[in-house]
Amino acid sequence: MKRLTPFKTVLVFAAITLVILSISRLYLSILYFERIGSFPELLGILFQGVRVDLIIASYLYLIPMLVSIWLSGKLGARLTSALIKPWLCLALVLSVFMELVTPEFILEYDIRPNRLFIDYLGYPREVFGMLWEGYKPAIFLAVFGVLVIVISARKLLSRVSTETGSFSTMQKVCLTFIIFVVGVAAARSSLQHRPFNPAMVYYSNDNLVNSLMLNSTYSVLYAAYNTGSEEQAADLYGRMRPQEIIEAVQESAAIDNQPFLSKDIPTLRFHPASYQGAPKNIVILLQESLGARYVGSLGGEDLTPNLDALMPQGWVFNHAYATGTRSVRGIEAVFTGFSPGPSRSVVKLNKSQSGFFSLASLLKRHDYHTQFIYGGESHFDNMKSFFLGNGVDDIRDLSTFDEPRFVGSWGASDQDLYAEAHKQFVKLDKASRPFFSLVFTTSNHTPWEYPDNCPAAYSGNRQSRENAIRYADCALGEFIRKAKASDYWKDTLFLIIADHDSRVQGSDMVPIDHFRIPALILGAGVAPKVDARLVSQIDFPTTLLSLAGISDAHPMLGFDLTRAVPRSKQRAPIQYGENYSWLSADHAVVLRPKLPARVYAHDGNKLLEQLDNQQYEGEINRTKANALWSNLAYSKGFYRNAR
Template identity: 45%
Template sequence: MNQAVATASPPLFPGAPVHWWYRTGPYLNLFWLLVGGLVLLSASRIALVAWQWQRVTAAGLPGEIFVQGMRADLIVLGYFLAVPLALAPLLAHARTARLWTRLTAWWSTLALVFIGFLELATPQFILQYDVRPNRLFIEYLAYPAEVFGTLWHGYRLALFVTIAATIALALLVHRALAAASRRMTMWPSRVLFLTWPLLLLTVILQIRSTTAHRPANPAMFALSGDALVNSLVINSAWSVLDAVSAMRKEARSSEIYGSVPHEQVLAQVTSAPWLRGYRFPSTQLPTLHHQQAAYRRDKPLNLVIVLEESLGATFVKSLGGLPVTPELEKLKEEGWWFEQLYATGTRSVRGIEAVVSGYAPTPARSVVKLSLAQRDFYTLALGLGKQGYNTEFVYGGEAHFDNMRGFFTGNGFKNVVDRRDMHPRFEGSWGASDEDLFDTSLERLKALHAQGKPFFSLIFTSSNHEPFEFPDGKIALHDPVKQGVNNAVKYADFALGKFIRAAKQEDYWRDTVFLIVADHDNRVYGNSLVPVNKFHIPGLILGADVQPKHIRTLASQIDLGPTLLSLMGISSDHPMIGRDLAQDSETPGRALLQFDNYFAWLEGDSATILRPGQPPLAGRYDAASGDLTLDRVPPPQGLVDRAMAHVMLPSLLYREQRYRLAP
């Protein structure tokens, strides 16, 4: 940097006016970071609000979104300004002018490109998850091959547009800041040291954005009962950075809703009607108890769980959805059919932890991916293994995805079969087709049966996953364009029906209980704070001597484990807090739903919603219409206590490593 930069630079063009913003001196690049960031984020918010105008107006917040949105933008930009500003007393001098100029130019460029990239990625993320990029955006980055395959086959145009626009933004910002840097002047050190504390204090207040006891956080901007509209108020950069921060604190994640004494948590949970009759003798393993099976059998039954990817009630006609699952509709008359079964979350790993471990949801990542749950964490496989069962997991993709292989092999699954062990006739971005998966499973079940030992097999499908690739000529298409979710569901249903028909011909059918259940719905969206209807999933238990029955009570995925053990004739010790519906499927039930940072407790038609940093909300859920209506009055304290206990307990058990069997 020449001497002109260190003191006063001549105009870029002779005779050109020197604009007032050049008086920001060494803070010129930071000034443009602030201004450019506000322009970029405001333009993005205007476009998003225009796109979602109907929901924004329904929430009654058009003006407030922009006012509070500007406040949120200033907060996130304050974080980006604070880092270089803290270095100003060391570097913003004439002798280090070149280093300071380059540092602030590159920092501002990277910050604006980061902000811009996330805003460009936001529309596609909203289409999938009905909310701005959040922790899911971060979690998927661990699996670039699968994510890129999905983007390439399903969102190629959006991918190209986002990349091209990001590159263009990077070039534009870099050139603009490079030009601005040539006009930067260094202030005398005396002026710098006098003004710097005031600027730093201003940025700190900008980040804090409130005079309240605690600084502003994303929860303060939840202004409506529509989660998407709330997310439009903030910006995607803050949403993602807040998710990163939350993931670092996830062992204590449930504390975002408040605090409850440990003994009160356990007392509330174990007072549930289906747990009152059990003894909990271990203080070290507080939920461990002995469950006596409702069915007494000389020889316990085998177990096969078919976990269907994204097969929500949306696609099941008898549950109020589309007529794209004719095979499942036929099968439901042959076993126990759940009419009001709800998933615990919106990710496959959340469904896995609930179905396979009976573990309740938390705001943290699923235990499938958490370090303290990678060994001796309770699963049905771990418990059945102690009963002499052979246990295995069969998946058409790469089993390392979402850390499934690590979690399963460390917690009772003796064998893992995935894409590498198959010879598929059709392979998509996510691996072997469901038909190839089930063909391999039929071979595996026959081999397990031949060993003369009881077995448990978990089969996880993947054809109903974006970009919805499946073989031609298998089904009559529901939609004219083949590669869509409705056709993918219909193919998954076709493959499932084919599998069950083949299994019925095998000797093990009469000795095996089959559970068919979804991990979650395809897309969870809606104008409710928690779109409860999108958590509704089908569930069916059939096989062996299971008689046809419709279970109409409210049920959760965490109820399936205890119910299956009871049907199989397995009396055992386990830590699951779910309900044994083989003992009682008539009395009222409950469901637990985790949606981003919101936790919903359903009991009858009442919904209690816990929110981070805010009071709980009460609502009414109409299962027939799928509508959630929020009340103006707070929820009854009893419902709040039950909700708090059930969201706090799993975090406590995980943190203290107490969700396990006795040594």
């Protein structure tokens, strides 16, 4: 009937959306069938996926469907053309576009588009440059797909008559009520107190497999909804009283008799330095995306001959683990010593933009010059705001470099970065004042752009991660050789450490082999040795202060690795998506959102057999407390400098 025309059009677009989402899910499921494991599980994913697709279809099409019921006459025809048709076209384009970009996103991050996708939207220049250089086929596919959908949608809509009949008022009211109830029920997709959330359909230890049941539009919108929430941990893992959290966290961190000094800063303790001489300079060389699996001396691929040659010259840690999968998480760990949690890194959160504890803010009290050197634009990921608000005096980024020789999508090459760092260190050394510098590399980042003037054993496709690692390693070796010949070498501690591994992925709840990273302390009287202890990124700020001769009170929970750490205390906290793991020497506790914890044996690279939770109740409680600590400390202002 004519009067049903707008209503039927909305239904047609909703049906097309559902079909496209199901086809995309089927394609991805076939592509990753090996990780799904069986045909019945595949059917389960497709069935649950329809449920999620109905949710997103309700969000996208419920309002135009309700509006279309009330359209009638000439005004209804005009509103159909002006509002309903564009809405339908945009909703369909959004769904198709998100599915078209999903395969490349999964290839890079091993999960559907999520909060990371939203974070990157804030930096269009850097991201578009990266995409254009490294993902041209994906860009062309997405653009082509969107154009096809737009043209097809317009053709379909052109056949829709804008003439409308008239429902009686009672018919409109009844239809509105029925459609509203059905739409809301589909959007909630649950008869429980709370509406649907992804945990209701998750069943696998593999995050990718779980995410296949979603669609990418829903995944991104759900992430956007949760981005505004900075206190998620208790909702994910269950609640504990604040005092319970504090006591468990204090017990986890205590390895000596130093008392906790303040109720207002619960983790504040005095940390005596193991070195008692004149303060040393501290330089952290934060390596982009360098997992242990690429480092030959750590049992990985033979891609880092310069770093491997440096290992016997310093204090090398064979079992060091990153706290997360993002650069800002690595910065959070090595710059502030703050523990990871399910919220965004404190680098990006509002309450931590000033007055938050950092190495720089502590070292300023000891008359250090504090500095951040980065080859890109320092505003990226909110780094500039965070550093300036928390103790960094001097930021050197691409805009301050003198004629860099090579600039790619993410900024100046590592050679240009190290040239700037060397220039700065020479100048600061002449000022006879100790300095702290965080030097953050970029060349080992997709789309893997680098110059030709650093000789390395490149092979195969030049624009590949393997060759980018070879280049970054070559630039590092070149810098260290120059630093050794300089006057500042004898007074400087260098920490070479990765921010995270690249492309963290795997079928485990937490693929721990992808969190193992290289960590090496060089220079200023550091005796060569191999350390086999299990350590975390959060241990290195405390250790550097001790090696540099800085005795002071601070709230960091990391261990001073110059001292003995009992095997029972060794741990590595890891945040992997919404899963939180407390990796200890003998086992790993894994917290999952809204599900019971699990305990596994591990070999340092992989989770092994599941263990009996009843035997590890204390460890589960400790893990939960540490997972909740980051939100508690952030929201209550517990993590700050002592006055």
